[in-house]
Amino acid sequence: MTMKKFHRIIVPLGSLACRLILAIIFYYAGIEKIADPGAFAIAIYNYQLLPDFAVNALAVILPWVEIIMATCFVAGFYVRGAALISSALFLTFATALTINLVRGLDISCGCFGAASGNINWFYLGRDLSFLFISIFVMIYDRRWRYLFSLRST
Amino acid sequence: MILTGFKKALRQSLIILIFTVMIAIFFNLLRPAGIALFGFSSVNLIKQRQAQIPEISLFEAHDLYLQKKVFFVDARDPLSYEEGHIAGALNIYPDEAALHAAELKTDNYRGVLIITYCDGPQCSLSKETAYELLRQGVLEAKVLVNGWSLWIKAGYPVKKGKE
Numbered sequence: 001m002t003m004k005k006f007h008r009i010i011v012p013l014g015s016l017a018c019r020l021i022l023a024i025i026f027y028y029a030g031i032e033k034i035a036d037p038g039a040f041a042i043a044i045y046n047y048q049l050l051p052d053f054a055v056n057a058l059a060v061i062l063p064w065v066e067i068i069m070a071t072c073f074v075a076g077f078y079v080r081g082a083a084l085i086s087s088a089l090f091l092t093f094a095t096a097l098t099i100n101l102v103r104g105l106d107i108s109c110g111c112f113g114a115a116s117g118n119i120n121w122f123y124l125g126r127d128l129s130f131l132f133i134s135i136f137v138m139i140y141d142r143r144w145r146y147l148f149s150l151r152s153t
Numbered sequence: 154m155i156l157t158g159f160k161k162a163l164r165q166s167l168i169i170l171i172f173t174v175m176i177a178i179f180f181n182l183l184r185p186a187g188i189a190l191f192g193f194s195s196v197n198l199i200k201q202r203q204a205q206i207p208e209i210s211l212f213e214a215h216d217l218y219l220q221k222k223v224f225f226v227d228a229r230d231p232l233s234y235e236e237g238h239i240a241g242a243l244n245i246y247p248d249e250a251a252l253h254a255a256e257l258k259t260d261n262y263r264g265v266l267i268i269t270y271c272d273g274p275q276c277s278l279s280k281e282t283a284y285e286l287l288r289q290g291v292l293e294a295k296v297l298v299n300g301w302s303l304w305i306k307a308g309y310p311v312k313k314g315k316e
Contacts, residue, residue: 036186037186037187037188038186038188041188041193045193045195045198052193052194052195053191053193055193055195056188056189056190056191056192056193057190057191059188059193060177060178060181060187060188060190061173061174061177061178063177064173064174064176064177064180065169065170065177068169068172068173068176069169072169078165078166078169080158080161080162080165081161081162081163081164081165081166081168082165082166082169083162084159084162084163084165085166085169085170088166104255104289104290105288105290106290138162
């Protein structure tokens with residue numbers, strides 16, 4: 001009985017909460033980056049992983065990916081797709097971060113715009129926990145509709 | 154079941170991405186602060202950053218040298234270095250910076266200012282080496298512009314050979 005309750009109520013509600021947390025994170029991160037694309041381009045360049053021609057393009061597109069994903073999360077629209085993108089992004093970023101931590105480069109994280117601190121292992125942990133949350137949302141999210149159906153059953 | 158769910162997620166994510174790329178490019182075109190989509194130039198950026206590396210005067214550098222608070226880095230080619238260099242200087246050509254950075258980051262060099270030099274007021278090697286060292290995580294480096302000429306003219310200690 002409790003297991004049933006767990007699966008029918010706790011997991012979807014937990015997933016809803018995770019989804020909204022991700023939305024807040026992505027709105028914040030996206031807006032900070034859109035505000036100053038030039039600075040974000042430099043932050044991307046500092047990672048020393050991309051060729052020049054890709055730097056500005058990524059600096060222009062990535063913040064909008066974050067904004068649109070956040071909107072999907074809030075709206076409960078295309079949540080799985082958005083969660084898949086966010087998982088992929090967190091995974092990619094974890095890789096980029098690890099490479100540069102191992103290289104020993106002392107560069108700005110660029111996570112939340114230009115003002116964010118320099119990269120360290122804590123950021124990797126934070127990123128991986130976000131990755132975990134994204135995967136959880138991708139698998140278990142039931143959108144808003146589920147909340148309304150709870151009352152009738 | 155899982156596979157169809159994943160396929161659905163994949164399809165959704167592609168649609169989101171295509172839509173987003175269009176919005177992003179459009180918005181970037183319209184806004185005044187927009188940037189050239191493929192116009193990033195790391196060469197310009199590096200030049201800018203090299204120009205920002207602080208310089209040090211010969212007087213200050215020599216003063217610190219007497220107090221043993223500097224470590225000179227000769228950024229010229231190995232041949233020039235062999236013919237003569239500031240006594241105690243290490244030869245680090247810009248592209249060798251990564252090899253030596255780890256050593257310069259150890260405790261032996263704590264509280265020691267790293268000063269790079271080459272020869273001639275227009276010589277950029279000293280700035281390049283300083284930049285590379287800083288990029289590799291060395292905390293502080295300054296440039297002694299036209300260092301070698303100034304140093305021998307002042308008659309300060311020099312050394313010949315590979316060490």
